Amino acid sequence: MIRPGIDRGNQWFWDGVDRHQLLIQRCASCGTLRMPPAPMCGACQSLEWEAHPAAGRGTIHSWIVSQHPTETDALPRIVVLVELEEGVRVVSNVIDADPADVDNELPVELAFATYEDVTLPQFRLVRS
Numbered sequence: 001m002i003r004p005g006i007d008r009g010n011q012w013f014w015d016g017v018d019r020h021q022l023l024i025q026r027c028a029s030c031g032t033l034r035m036p037p038a039p040m041c042g043a044c045q046s047l048e049w050e051a052h053p054a055a056g057r058g059t060i061h062s063w064i065v066s067q068h069p070t071e072t073d074a075l076p077r078i079v080v081l082v083e084l085e086e087g088v089r090v091v092s093n094v095i096d097a098d099p100a101d102v103d104n105e106l107p108v109e110l111a112f113a114t115y116e117d118v119t120l121p122q123f124r125l126v127r128s
Contacts, residue, residue, distance in 0.1 A: 012051050013037070020112050022121045024088055026052035035088035056110030058084040058123070065099045078102055082123055095122045 006014050016023035025037040029046035040047055062081040067073060078094040080102075094102055095113055108123040 010037070016051065016053070017112070017119055017121060022054040022056060022084075022090070022110055023051040024054050024084075024086060025049050033086050033088050035084075035090055052086075054110070055085050057126075058082040058090075058108055060094070060102065060104055060106045060108060061089060062104060063094070063102055080108070080123060082108055090121075092120075093122045095124060097125050101125060 013023055025034045026032070026049060027034070027041035027044060027046050028048035028050050030041060030044040032041055032043040033052065034042065037049075041049070059082070060080050061083045064079050066077040066079045076099050078097060078099055079091065080094050081089055081091055083089050093113075094108065095111060102125070107126040109126050111122050111124045112119055113122045114120075
């Protein structure tokens, strides 16, 4: 079934989210990972690909606290660029953290959060 806002081009990603997996596109010819997904491999120009589950671990490469321009946010919205162990980067959010505790190079792990009726891949700080 195709849900609103989801089409055949990204259904595979959202099917993974439903299973609490973060899926990355991997070239079926040369194995190059790509995120965001693209129709063609930049390394070998193959059009063949497969979905590869990410381990769900990475480090914060960059981050900001996003604020709504006209309404006060109930909780800080920490937007991060995470470099996954696999070597690709993904934009997401850090949840369950105070902005004062967030910094570049901190380890994070995959988590899933549901907002209204949409589940999204998010990240949590790895606490030692």
